[in-house]
Amino acid sequence: MADRQEILRLEELAHRLRVDLCRLCGSYQGNIHMGGDMSMSDVLTCLFHHTMNIDPKDIKMPERDRFILSKGHGAVCMYITMALRGFFDYDEIVATYGKLDSAYGQHPCKVRLPGVETSTGSLGHGLAICVGMAAHAKMKKASHRVFCMMGDGETCEGSVWEAAINGRALKLGNLVAIVDRNRQLMTSFSEDSVMLEPYADKWRAFGWNVIEINGNDMKQVVETFDSLPPADSDVPTVIVADTVKGYRVSFMEKQIKWHCGSLNDADLKTALSDLTEAYEREKEAI
Numbered sequence: 001m002a003d004r005q006e007i008l009r010l011e012e013l014a015h016r017l018r019v020d021l022c023r024l025c026g027s028y029q030g031n032i033h034m035g036g037d038m039s040m041s042d043v044l045t046c047l048f049h050h051t052m053n054i055d056p057k058d059i060k061m062p063e064r065d066r067f068i069l070s071k072g073h074g075a076v077c078m079y080i081t082m083a084l085r086g087f088f089d090y091d092e093i094v095a096t097y098g099k100l101d102s103a104y105g106q107h108p109c110k111v112r113l114p115g116v117e118t119s120t121g122s123l124g125h126g127l128a129i130c131v132g133m134a135a136h137a138k139m140k141k142a143s144h145r146v147f148c149m150m151g152d153g154e155t156c157e158g159s160v161w162e163a164a165i166n167g168r169a170l171k172l173g174n175l176v177a178i179v180d181r182n183r184q185l186m187t188s189f190s191e192d193s194v195m196l197e198p199y200a201d202k203w204r205a206f207g208w209n210v211i212e213i214n215g216n217d218m219k220q221v222v223e224t225f226d227s228l229p230p231a232d233s234d235v236p237t238v239i240v241a242d243t244v245k246g247y248r249v250s251f252m253e254k255q256i257k258w259h260c261g262s263l264n265d266a267d268l269k270t271a272l273s274d275l276t277e278a279y280e281r282e283k284e285a286i
């Protein structure tokens with residue numbers, strides 16, 4: 001059972017992440033991928049603040065867990081999560097995000113940002129990279145895990161399934177994929193276009209250990225990561241995280257136009273008030 005105080009701590013951090021995302025979106029002169037950032041905020045918060053063995057003061061620690069944001073368009077969500085964990089400075093992110101020559105690009109660059117494991121942005125590559133990293137770790141008998149965060153739309157890419165075959169064939173129990181199953185792609189709902197259901201069965205057919213959860217319920221998220229099979233087991237795990245795109249902001253939730261957008265002052269005010277209201281309600285329920 002997850003400790004209530006810990007769930008409350010993580011819930012607060014996920015709230016701060018969403019608030020900081022909205023504040024940045026309100027000041028940035030351009031569009032930000034808010035929908036998919038808000039949907040994966042609980043999972044990223046749990047990974048960076050609870051689950052993963054990482055140290056912002058020792059980013060090359062050999063036994064650190066590895067995280068790859070395969071849905072690289074969610075970079076700013078990862079930057080702010082990492083800022084809240086002590087890797088980066090939020091004010092610097094706000095001041096430079098998306099500007100020419102900034103280290104904080106719209107997609108993450110490992111060369112410019114030490115602590116980021118891999119550059120991503122072209123969808124469909126992260127899982128294959130993770131298979132390689134996990135295979136290497138297994139060969140060396142290292143104890144760390146490799147976590148791969150994907151979008152559900154991203155899994156339309158055939159390369160994801162080639163990687164899934166290999167992850168199983170190489171018996172990579174140290175590999176954990178998370179799919180942000182928010183049921184929206186860039187310009188459509190998944191079931192109105194590519195029809196991914198029965199989604200979890202597809203992963204089962206590839207021989208993976210499949211766990212289905214509500215990815216916006218912090219308690220479930222924490223308990224799932226707390227009870228992963230041992231890293232030296234033989235079957236890779238995929239967590240299908242049922243989430244809501246634009247989570248907790250009334251005018252963003254499940255709205256196709258909020259795949260990517262910007263906030264004017266009035267909308268920012270509404271967003272922040274929605275977030276605070278939902279957070280206060282959630283705290284009472286925990």
Ligand SMILES: Cc1ncc(C[n+]2csc(CCOP(=O)(O)OP(=O)(O)O)c2C)c(N)n1
Pocket residue numbers: 033035036037039071073121122123124150151152153154155180182184185186245
């Ligand atoms: C190979 C590739 N094709 C197209 C894109 C453009 N693109 C960026 S986000 C996106 C939609 C992704 O949907 P999903 O993976 O479900 O992400 P989420 O809804 O969680 O943001 C697309 C097609 C890309 N980044 N890479």
